[in-house]
Amino acid sequence: MGYPHKPHARESVVLSEHFGSAEARTLAGWRKRGGYQALEKALGMAPADIVSVVKDSGLRGRGGAGFPTGLKWSYMKPGDGKPHYLCCNADESEPGTFKDREIMRWTPHALVEGCALGAYAIGAETAYVYIRGEFTEPLQQMNAAVQEAYASGILGANAMGTGKRLDVHVHKGAGAYICGEETALMNSLEGKRGNPRIKPPFPAVSGVFGMPTTINNVETLVAAVEVVKRGAAWYKGFGRPDNPKSTGTKLYSVCGNVARPGNYEVPMGFPFRDFLHELCGGPLPGRKFKAVIPGGASVPIQTMEEAEATLMDYEGFVAGGTMLGSGGVIVFDDQQNMVKQIARLARFFAHESCAQCTQCREGTAWTTKIMERIRDGHGTYEDLDTLLDIGEQMTGKTICVLSDSCAVPVASGIRKFRHEFEALIPKKQGTAFVAAAVA
């Protein structure tokens, strides 16, 4: 269901099938919809076999990076004598992204099942669900679902009567964007300041409490349930035949200047043009699409021409000069000023920088100050070169990618909408700027 709208005929509703149905939130309702069959099946399998099914399905991380899930799970070496942990990253804070929120609001048991299944597959007994601090309703739903699951023996010391222990703990964050970064999330979960950690060591070696940990996005774990239930071959059936690297369905959260904002689930490789114009209903009356950020605030901005030529999967978005990211589609129409929009994004990143790395702490704030000065009509042509250069310094040099994320919309904005920046720069200064910097 293209929640909150009726599902569009061209959607492939798998994960969002029960969005909007209050009954699906309860254990009974969820069981009626085929819930916990996958977990039951999984608990009868060897963990290594679950991992290989997920590997075979081609499922990739839905949080942003797109790392193959089965491969990630296979890094957890069984029998190393250490407790393993599964973390579910439900700190969905990427601007423009609200798919995990809906999964937890409407199908909390799907996530409980995903956590239990994932934990079992990686040899963990404990899964932590780290929920964004602002997610009040999803938190309530998750707590209720976990309680029901314990009460009915799905979780606990004897999970589903198999004699295996599976625990799921729901942890509420305090509302910091950076805690969605996997290692910052682990620090926060441990009660420390949510600062990203230096990698290596990677979480599979030293994660939560210094123990081997796998961390997956909400949508990834929920998709893994479907993969186990219906098989790898079925899951691989979603996607374009010429790109086996992206399989399955993907939830997109659409917001901004579009007729029907909401969550949409389409198979990998879906044409972005059809998605925007047919599923989302195109622009508002009398307006024209101008630009789109397809994967949450951290990915490069596309012009509408670029977007309309893009196929919606990991490789398709890269070919279109951007990234799939978290699937948070932000649409801008001709009424919007891109400088103002980008300045707002920069301010967000400056506010959320954890202050560890120099380039991020200082660079995000500096970028914001310049962007807002240009927005307010006090910019110079040199500022544009400075912004691009600061962006260069902020890219690929820090512990995590928050700093890169701030540089991305600014750099892509200046390259693709330079005329809007220049329109705000007072003309009396002359036009001595270096065109080469645009390249």
Next chain:
Amino acid sequence: MTAPPAVRAAPKMVTLTIEGRQVTVPEGTNLIEAAKVAGVLVPHYCYHPGLPVAGVCRMCLVDVEKAPKLAPGCATAVAEGQVVHVHSEKAREARKGVLEMLLINHPLDCPICDQSGECELQDYTFQEGRDGSRYREPKRFNPVEDFGGDVLYVTNRCILCTRCVRFMDDVAHEPVLNVSERGDRATIGKFEGADLTHPWAANVVDLCPVGALLSKDFLNKARAWELDRAASVCPNCTQGCNSVLEVRDNVVVRMKPRSNEEVNHFYLCDAGRLDYRWLNRADRADQPLVHTGDGLERSDWEPAIARAAAVLAGKRAYVLASPGLSNEALFLLSQLVQRTGGAGAFRVERGPEAPLAGVPDLALRAERAANVMGAELLGFAKGDAPLSGLNADDVLVIADHDLSQLGAAALEAIDRHRAVIVIGTTLPAGLSHAAVVLPLANVAEEEGTLTNLRGRVQRYFQAKAAPGLARPAWFVLGDLLAATGATEQYWTPGEVFAALAKGHPHFAGMHYDTLGLKGAAPAGALAGAGA
């Protein structure tokens, strides 16, 4: 039964190339340390060998061949065959970027900053920073904060390297500091109600690579480039922390730690570092004095030494020796005791012990003098009543021993005692009946060796000139021994030490010159005794 010696497996060695120089270092070494071996300094701020790696300043980014991105030198372990470029175009551009970012909100108030001249931000900016800033916005401003203890926090200069936070958390084990707020609003904060009053807290001032954490004691006292520096050993307890004495115009203005991984790593306690003013005291004995019958009168070295020898002739010397004297001085005093069949004793000042939790066997020790071990090894009896063995016929030789804490009875005994020779840096009150006063240089004004509580023998060097005619103790005592008929002659403290090493098992095998700046542990049983 003794346990078999622990056999530590030799670490696996890794060979790599840094700036074209091949080095071989133990596995697990990071690139900053490996580069040091190659003689290359990788600029850095947050990394410190005594603290856990934070990897936050991003200054130490180096160019590793075949790596997709620049690697932080502090957090990247060496790998076999790695080729590392510290000064490639890419690495220099990245550092230039970091420096520009660090400076955009920095007040650039170097002319009034205590750190100026010993500031790593200044140094690296001068070395490879931009010649101008592109920052056009107002700088952020935060007020100066008193962190308690000896520490002042000048927020605006802070580069948030977090060395201070990590020192308090991981070395002092008293988490007082934190990073407060986020983004460019972040500053170093104190936890509610806490102060930097830990006995080792002032080390954060040394650790701070910029002028953000300052010593209140040193505030506005001197510019770094006006200071003369000498390697020394902290004279204030038996730990024997290696230190640097910093002197301006013949006045000691600051004592800082000098690293020695066998003794004090990188640290010096607050009590030790701040207790240096006595080295500058003005009421010094600065001229030999001889009692004429009417009172003490100014004299010169030759008559004074001759007078002292005459007083000692045929008498037992009872030496009250300061446990702060050098091994050389104590050795020569012990010779005097032996020649005259006398005795020697001392009392040591005590105070509360204050360990530094994160470093094994490092503490401000209860015994507040530098050479208690040396004095004991050389036969001086430690006790609270060091005059108890004094006979009426003895010549009481007071060798720089502090009399103020001996008690009224002892002072009276000294007062009543007929033959007294004072050899010291000061002339204590109530000793106007002394036969001779021989003025000494203090620990900042001479060179010599000290023995710490684990028996480690360490050299200290001269930092300033002695007042007036005062001479080093070994010099004075060598002359005095010669005047009493001894045949040995000493021209340098090294010669005194050689004689000591020849005659005493604890010092056997040690050579003054090879003690170097880090000292030597004894070959015998005392090594590692305190572990």
